[in-house]
Amino acid sequence: MTLSTVVPAKAAVPLVLGQERISLDHGQLSLLEDPGHTLDWQQALAAQRAGAFRDIPHGVGEGYSRSAFWVHVDLERDAGVTDDWAFIVGPAYLDRVDFYLLRDDTLLDRFSAGDLIEDPEHDRHHRLHIVGSRIPEGRSELLIRLQTSSTSVLLVQALPGAKVEAAIGGRLLSEGVMTGILLMVLVINLLNGIWLRRMLFIYFVVYEACLLITTLLISGLMREFFPGLGAHEQNLLMQFGVLGSGVLAFIFFREMLAFPFRGNWWVYLLFWIGIGLALVGGYYALQDEYVRAMAYINVYVTLFPLVVSVPLLLGWRAFNAEQKFRAGGCLVFGLFVSVNSLYTIGMVPVTLGSTFIAPVMILSFQLCLHFIIMFSVRKSERTLLDMQRRAELSGREAGLERSLRRAHETFLAMFAHEVRTPMAVIDTAVQSLGVLERKENAREQRQQRYRRIRDAIKRIDQLLQLSLVRGRQEIDPSSEPGEPYDVSGVVLKVMSEFEPAQRKRISFALPPARVTFISRLSEPMLGVVLRNLIDNALKYSPAEELVEVNVWADRQRIGLSVRDYGEGMSDYAKQRMFERFYRAREREDVPGLGLGLFVVKEVVDRYSGRVEVETGAEGTCITCYFTEARL
Secondary structure (H helix, E strand, C coil): CCCCCEEECCCCCEEEEECCCCCCCCCCEEEEEEECCCCHHHHHHHHHHHCCCCEECCCCCCCCCEEEEEEEEEEEEEECCEEEEEEEEECCCCCCCEEEECCCCCEEECCCCCCCCCCCCCCCCCCCCEEEEEECCEEEEEEEECCCCCCCCCEEEEEEHEEEHHHHHHHHHHHHHHHHHHHHHHHHHHHHHHHCCCCCHHHHHHHHHHHHHHHHHHHHHHHHHHHHHHCHHHHHHHHHHHHHHHHHHHHHHHHHCCCCCHHHHHHHHHHHHHHHHHHHHHHHCCCCCHHHHHHHHHHHHHHHHHHHHHHHHHHHHCCCCHHHHHHHHHHHHHHHHHHHHHHHHCCCCCCHHHHHHHHHHHHHHHHHHHHHHHHHHHHHHHHHHHHHHHHHHHHHHHHHHHHHHHHHHHHHHHHHHHHHHHHHHHHHHHHHHHCCCCCCCHHHHHHHHHHHHHHHHHHHHHHHHHHHHHCCCCCCCCCCCCCCHHHHHHHHHHHHCCCCCHHHEECCEEEEEEEEECCCCHHHHHHHHHHHHHHHHHHHHCCCEEEEEEEEECCCCEEEEEEECCCCCCCCCCCCCCCCCCCCCCCCCCCCCCCCCHHHHHHHHCCEEEEEEECCCCCEEEEEEECEECC
């Protein structure tokens, strides 16, 4: 169902009735105030003839006034235009609007619309403010008298009788859409409040329920549900609904801003003043003085958002994300309320467009506020989830710290135990050497003691290598690359540190070209890697087999490989070979702490290198790759 096109009439000429809907908001009207409610239609017409009426550029927008108002408009209908015309008056909460159709100062017809009046002869709908009459051909006049206990706002539209059904359908559709959205938002927030256990949702649901009831009272739908409800009772309940919605809105937004910020005491005071004014307005409504109270309340409501926004904007930078959502909701609410208050007190022109301010304010405000609350709660949930994750992470870090501490304690215990043994060997060997120095033909025995001292020192050196690897000041991958050095020279230097019998087992073929390495990995640290790889291969391969060492370079990478020809490793040993203190075979003839390959892996990982292991029945080959190498 579509609405008819609204064709605004031109000012300063009679309202020409044609084939389309016409909105009387373009200067067709003139207005006279009747403070004492004493004028009848003849006296109002005489005043119009005397020039007492003033032209108004839009519809009637006199705000909250206890006066009655007379409106005059000239009509003109051509012979080919239908004489069946209807008049729609708005807004929906009008108490009474009387129409006097005149021609040549003679009353042709009288009809009325409003909440407090029934006119079955002229009503086009039992609830909507649509009344109709026969308009004579040629010139005629229309006097309209507005009397209301709410704001004196009036927009009149004229439309041909054939288009009344479409207009009624449009009005009912808009009412249904608004009621449905309010009900939908209410249910969603009720479920959210129960599910999330957040009182903020419950406050909003109570406010939403009051607003929904007020909307039903304003539109007259409440009497459809409760036929025994009288027009005056409905009007009084509507007034209490408006005031109650205001009280609940103030309370709700007081909870929205329930967080510390500079000037919050001032904001809270303003909220409580607003609540107090609404309660006073309820008292005046009982005394039939609703208009007098609302005249002051709406001025306060208009200025209130501007005053509240000052401390909110001043403290905006200090707000967290959730607080910004809440403060933003209050600012949006204030904007809508200020515009609507300006409309109801007559500061915004009454036109066809401005009549949508109230419903758009309600719908936009509800949806906007709903999403603001959702974002606020989701932010709170994300913050809570983040705190839970941080707690879990802290727990894991604490567990890791405990594990590392235990590992360090184990390492220190083993370090102390292992150092004690070679130190005892050194001490015993030194004492023996002292005795052997006084003996002749003891050269072989002295050499044996020297070898024992060297082996003991080598074991201590292995322990110190691990300490060196674990010290971050010694290994700093973020440092600048050092001076270039010859990789082949590093290999030869490391080989020279082994005993002559072990050196004979190491096979190293010099590369055809010099391999120069530029890296954050220092020359001593590269020596640590090579020494541990070679030492590990010598331990785990037969004494008669060679250990092959190879070095090569391609583009910006070097490779170091050490191959032995032992019996190879099992899959289990291959998976654990780089773990601290792991040894593939626990045998007396294979000394060590299980630290060599762990040291290699630590160095490679620290410098973003890569380790590859190939093992099988023919032995094991371990290859390390490092970047930033060149020929």
